[in-house]
Amino acid sequence: MKSPWDYFDRVQELYAWLDRMEQEGIRMLNHVSTVRWNADKQYLLDMERQGVRIVPTHWLPRGTSFQAEQVFEALNTDRLVLKPAVSGGAKNTFDLDLAEAQRRTSELTTLLLTEDFLAQPFLPQIQSQGEWSLIYLGGRYSHCVLKTPRSGDFRVQHYLGGIGPREAPAPLRHTADDIVQRFAANCLYARVDVVETDGEFLLMALELIEPFLYLDTAENSFARYAAGMTALTKHFEL
Secondary structure, eight states: OOOOTTGGGSHHHHHHHHHHHHHTTOOOSSOHHHHHHHTSTHHHHHHHHTTOOBOOOEEEOTTSOOOHHHHHHHHTOSEEEEEESSOOTTTTOEEEEHHHHHHTHHHHHHHHTTSOEEEEEOOHHHHHTOEEEEEEETTEEEEEEEEEOOTTOOOOOTTTSEEEEOOOOHHHHHHHHHHHHHHOTTOSEEEEEEEEETTEEEEEEEEOSSOOOOGGGSTTHHHHHHHHHHHHHHHHHO
């Protein structure tokens, strides 16, 4: 499974399809349980409970009212990013200061009627330094890119910002290697999105469903992808 680009718009259909794959004993790359876990950003809180350093996150359960002052106080920030728990492509993602959040309280409460959201402090390092993406194929490190947003923006999707291949610094590799070994060791592909703040690498996202893998930025990456698929398929056959 690689490119269900609209899964976040049809997540109940995705869950039903995953149930069917599991019931019929169809083996998947990445595994059914992994995809189900990774579809909802509550996985970040799960990883945090297991010791992974993530960007500070405040959970907003569906059915609750958006309380701007409480959220900003909880995160100790004057600017935050709000996004759905099941999302992709920066859909319904907001960059807000307190005044703007207060003005949009009704709109945000309406969105909370139907889905969970999470709030995180806006990290200026994303604009000044960029966001790192480390790609793993067959459980092994393949390559790395640095994503920087356009001037005045905070989003780093491949169709919005600048993407460039980079050599991953050793401490960043250590952080990402540990995450993959613990949470994505048997995955065909994984992308670890990380931002550096005050000399520490914080996890933004662990992408295991439909990430852009930037295969065209690294020599022999397509061959590594194929080798990972072959190795995992042989493991299934054993």
